[in-house]
Amino acid sequence: MKKILYAEDNTGMRKMVSHFLEATGFDIVACEDGDEAIEFAKQELFDVIILDVTMERIDGTVAAKKIRALDNANSKIPILGLTARSEQHEVLACLDAGMDVVLNKPVDLEELVNTIMDVNHVEIDNSKNSDYIDKEPLIVDVAVLMSYRDNAGNEAVSGVLRDxxxxxxxxxxxxxxxxxxxxxDSFIRAAEELAAISAAIGAGKLLKYSSLASAATDDDERSSILLNIINSCKEVQEIIDKLNDDYFFLAA
Structure with missing residues (x-):
């Protein structure tokens, strides 16, 4: 049994991934930010550490650097990063911080398990990252939600949607x-956090605009993108309401 430290500030996502990994047979210690992850890494030894990249207080890249600087065995173990920002420079920043593998959100739970089991031999596939902004993504990728439901259960998925x-x-x-x-700085941070919660439910269109907003260079561009963000949020919420009305994820 591998012991895993998992840091994620989105409550629903943290519960869902933790539940799935525990059901798979891993021993999970879950926490809600990078600061807590560092403290756990100082006190307990793990086989793998999983860090969400965008977290409040201390994010995943800062946490990875601090864990790599520890004077215990955790400084040498594999660190996996989960990120909604899949541009090449974002992935490279994670690797530079000491992460071994970076997986894109919405995370494929089976891929995550396979990566944990064979982390030293997994290659990063960034082929889909280079031009994803130019594609027109789905408002909500229901297939992602169905996969989560099949692997982690209805309550886990409904929790992510509620969050x-x-x-x-x-x-x-x-x-x-x-x-x-x-x-x-506050604008960029809020945009990155919105991108993270969008990725958690496969809201690709909103993820696209949130990522563009965090990279915008002037207020006129931010204002223009913000209108798209607001409209996309409303579209996503309409789909969530429809799914709930149909009892798609809430049925026993």
């Missing part, structure tokens, strides 16, 4: 406020 419904209005408010007071 999204709760969080996106908060992130929109943060984006609007940051734009109003011209606080670029």
């Amino acid at each position: 999204f419904s709760k969080q996106w209005p908060i992130k929109i408010a943060e984006l609007l406020l940051s734009l109003t007071i011209n606080h670029t």
